[in-house]
Amino acid sequence: MILQMIINGLLVGGLYASIGVSFSLVYGIMGIINLAQGTQIILGAYLTCAMVQFFHIDPFLTLPVSGFVLFCWGYAIQRCIINMVGKGGVVLTSLLTFGLNLVLINIILLIWNADFRGVNPAYAGKNFELFGATIPYVRLAVFFVAVVATVSLHWFLGHTQTGNAIHASAQNKRAAQIVGINIRHSYALTFAISSGLAGAMGTLYVILKPVSPFSGADLLMILFLVAVLGGLGNIPGALLGGVVMGLTDSFSVLCLGMQYQKIVLFLGFILVLIFLPRGFFGRRFYG
Amino acid sequence: MKFLEGAGVSRYFGGLVAVNEVDFIVEKGEIFGLIGPNGAGKTTLLNMINGILPISAGKLYFQGQCLNGLKPHEITHLGIGRAFQIVRPFEGLTALQNVMVGGIFGSKPRKNTKEASRGAEEMLAFVGLSEKMNSQVAGLTIPDRKRLEVARALVMNPKLLLLDEVMSALNPKEVDAMMEMVTKVNSQGITVVMIEHVMRATMAICHRILVLHHGRRIAMDTPQEISQNEEVLKSYLGERFARMEAERRRTID
């Protein structure tokens, strides 16, 4: 039973980690708290639902599409809107993303109305046994895709020229501009990567759980917790944060039951902010 | 009892050692220069003196009191004022209000606004900003901002004034004015610790100078000695300065 819980926690933790990374990235590079990130994930989820419904394809195949759509959306939003208040500080940018969140929710409501939606692939019930624990293939696949996405993002930021340009614009705006980096572009690219990752994770999320247009609020809390646990702006830290979050999640269901899951989550976040605000590793500036 | 004393002061950022076991003593009443190349840890040292950054290792004493673990405002109330390098006025306030913040909160117990307002006006007159008293600081020029920064620190009646590059980005005439101001402040009995890249000013008004390089102390002496110190010449002042010094000494001889 305990082993089952640990495995469940680890598997969903991979997804949480990826969600946390997408949020942490934008904060680390630009200092922006993206309050629309939860709803961006939900938008990705709804895109997947729509594609599965129309084309009757496997939900995993829709991942590149929802990722790409949100990538473009993210680029446009940062380039045309958020860059315009970039120097206004955390108050103005947060209010802006707060407004953006509301607009997104309304768009989803208008297109898909307020019902819960999910996808149910034929192989959803299939699983295998490992040391007496049941492991559904779907969850394992979700875990792998999420981890691969996160690790390749980390590699991209550390080992490519574009990645370096993004780092540079995070560390010293003026100097980056002097060496010919287009700050507006690399900021937009950062936000686009984050949104694209959110869209892709939306696909994975909806394979596990049905979503409503308002589920973004819960996801926002999850990604706050993951990002803060790992150290706000710290990407490798967010991976660990995700796993801890997943384990907490599955154990709180085991020990206290479903109805207290959210209370544990929110209370846990407040306690982390009080006792461990710098996360496990301290807030290393990861840009 | 030393006025300001640092013993083995260090600061680490992750694996990076920004300030490495620096010992120094500042005597009461002197102007104490702090020089070194960019990234030598000068500003980090000042940040530790007024508590913005915690001290990683070592001890700092001000008039016999240990500064380790004190909050910035507590250190300010002990009598240490600070002017920042990147001038940091409160953008939405007027020049007068900026100085008033220091006037009201800079000493314990808090002063009332009327008293602080009068004090702030006098201080702005002292630094020569009377005319711009009521303009928003967002509209001030760089030299004006530097002067405002000094006024904000001085209005707290500090015993020790920390100045971080208040002369950079000023033209020679403005540097002269600032030098005059610093000496005037010093003559009123306020000890000054200043980081400065403008060598002309540092050499002229400092009584003693501490040279940092890669976070380490490489010299602490009078300006005359510093300007002849081999290691300082090599690592900071550079070949050109060494040649100029040699030239100057030759002409004097």
Place this chain on the structure above:
Amino acid sequence: MAERDRLGRKTTAGGAWATRTVFGVLLLAAFLVPLALRGYWVRLLANVFMFGILAQGVNIIAGYCGYLALGNILFFGLGAYVTAVLMTHFGVPFPVAFAASGAGAVIFSAGIGLLILRLKGQYFLMATLALSELMREVISSLDITGGGRGLTLPMFTGGAATVNNFFYYLMLLLMLACTFCIWLIDRSYLGLAFKAIKFDEDAASVMGINPPPYKTAAWAISSLFTGFAGSAFAYWMGYIDPGVVFEITPSIKMYLMMVLGGAGTVWGPVAGALFIELVSELAWSRFMEYQFLIVGSILILTCLFTPKGLMDLVGKKFTWSLFTKGIRENKI
């Protein structure tokens, strides 16, 4: 010759006269409204004043201190539920329940504030959002609050007109009290400390300000009035449930009103509340399904074009360059 107040701000003698006259007339008009207008308008204006209180509440902590308490609706809910629980389960009269709501909100904010306001703004922002979600979840799962079913409060005794007038004057007086409080803060050392913290917290602490107590004080004042508003709202509506008091739109609207009217000004948020509530009632209440879209878009446009508020534009000649001033100042 321009007169100046204690903080060195311009108060021209002539201008002060004009302002005072306009202000007096508006105030008198506000007190006379229930005598002249129908119940609909009285209720609408009472609602405007309630939003005025909420906007002023976030003005203290976010507009003055620069700490974005996005979850401030939590005190509205807390106040509403303290009143509802005390009145339904314990038969406490409204005035006592009202006072208890304010006290409860202050105790909660001061207690939590001392713990989390040592942190910087971005953490605080996330914490308040989590706190409001937590409060909502806890209230929805407790028995004493009626859970998701909500609570029905004892009826206010009296005719429809009496009810309307009572809540009209209660909200008006609360809003005036709140604004008076901000006016006092604005002209005292507290206002300077708050603004210093907002513009540069490190510099503020080097100038002798210890930020956490000031930030906590600001949040406590903010929560006091928000809690009062929640209490009055609960008694006014006669029925509350978690969905009603923790609704998503008001929590964003109060920020919209603050920014649109002018964050960190004494009267701006009230003007913002009046503007937004009247326009929303008259113009977009018919398009309920677009509500989020409209509120969200206005908030985005406000952040882009008038980050300092509409009041900042009053009396200036309207030109293209004034229109794009916000963007020019803030874009990267």
